Amino acid sequence: MDSHPTKLDYYADMWRLRSESTIVSFLKGDDGRSALVLDSTIFHPQGGGQPADTGFIAVGDQELKFVVEDVRLRDGIVYHYGYVETLAGDGAVESETGKEVRLHVDESRRKLNSRLHSAGHLLDICMKNVGLGLEPGKGYHFPDGPFVEYKGVIPPSEISNKQKELETEANALISKGGEVAVALLPYDEAVEECGGSLPDYIPKESTPRIVKLGTNPGCPCGGTHVHNLSEIISMKVSQIRTKKGVTKVSYTVG
Structure with missing residues (x-):
């Protein structure tokens, strides 16, 4: 996986709830959870006494989204943990490396x-x-x-x-x-x-x-x-x- 640090977009704009990014990788974590890594994110990872954001990440133009249940920061990389939800196709995210995605943070949380x-x-x-x-x-x-x-x-x-x-x-x-x-x-x-x-x-x-x-x-x-x-x-x-x-x-x- 590319070890380039994730750009933390929420650092500059704490109130932004929608943004665009690209997929770096899709993987399984050590605990077996699916994780999506992006080149930038507005999702706040758990840390500093604050819980993680939740929401979803829409992939390309497909009827496919990655539901974000947890977010963690490790060694400069932000891992979005969750599961794939799709209304069409096979729901494969692995093949979408480099694909543009749209990030949606849960506003109320x-x-x-x-x-x-x-x-x-x-x-x-x-x-x-x-x-x-x-x-x-x-x-x-x-x-x-x-x-x-x-x-x-x-x-x-x-x-x-x-x-x-x-x-x-x-x-x-x-x-x-x-x-x-x-x-x-x-x-x-x-x-x-x-x-x-x-x-x-x-x-x-x-x-x-x-x-x-x-x-x-x-x-x-x-x-x-x-x-x-x-x-x-x-x-x-x-x-x-x-x-x-x-x-x-x-x-x-x-």
């Missing part, structure tokens, strides 16, 4: 994933705004129980008040609104855009992708987000739990 992801990043901003200088760690932005973990603790006597403060601050920012922007920046510019520092895992020779929510400092992120903070609609901080030096903040969106 992408929008929900983006709202949850943006809400998680908004929570980071709210933590600072209410006087909690805890460093964000793991984020889980799936619909079945989204949360963000922070390094450090909140005293038990303050948890209830801080939970209310976080929710009030989040909804105030959502009501105010603010455009969400994304850019690939030279390292030094990215540092400045993010308030003076970047995580240690980002190489200094890299060009980080920085997402900014409104006028707040940006942060490195590879996922998709809403156009405007108002699209989150509302946010509820459902629980705060502290264990072994880590504070877990669970939330939902309206």
Whole structure:
């Protein structure tokens, strides 16, 4: 298979749900699933705490489509996992290498994933705004129980008040609104855009992708987000739990 990295079209345009590409290969993964590899994609692969997009890929002019159930990124290559669905012919995709395809991302799933992801990043901003200088760690932005973990603790006597403060601050920012922007920046510019520092895992020779929510400092992120903070609609901080030096903040969106 061609090892040329897949061009990540969603990196530049997080809100694009339709695009065209060409087939690089059709294969069976190590787990036996069928996988379609393209030269570019608008499908977001699972990663960074965000679930994968789903949808379908229409092949050529035939009554044939590849239903995308899962998407993963490995060594620069995006694998679209799913199955062939056809109304005509034998449904063979193997012979279609180099064929033009049309990509269709499921809109409702992408929008929900983006709202949850943006809400998680908004929570980071709210933590600072209410006087909690805890460093964000793991984020889980799936619909079945989204949360963000922070390094450090909140005293038990303050948890209830801080939970209310976080929710009030989040909804105030959502009501105010603010455009969400994304850019690939030279390292030094990215540092400045993010308030003076970047995580240690980002190489200094890299060009980080920085997402900014409104006028707040940006942060490195590879996922998709809403156009405007108002699209989150509302946010509820459902629980705060502290264990072994880590504070877990669970939330939902309206």
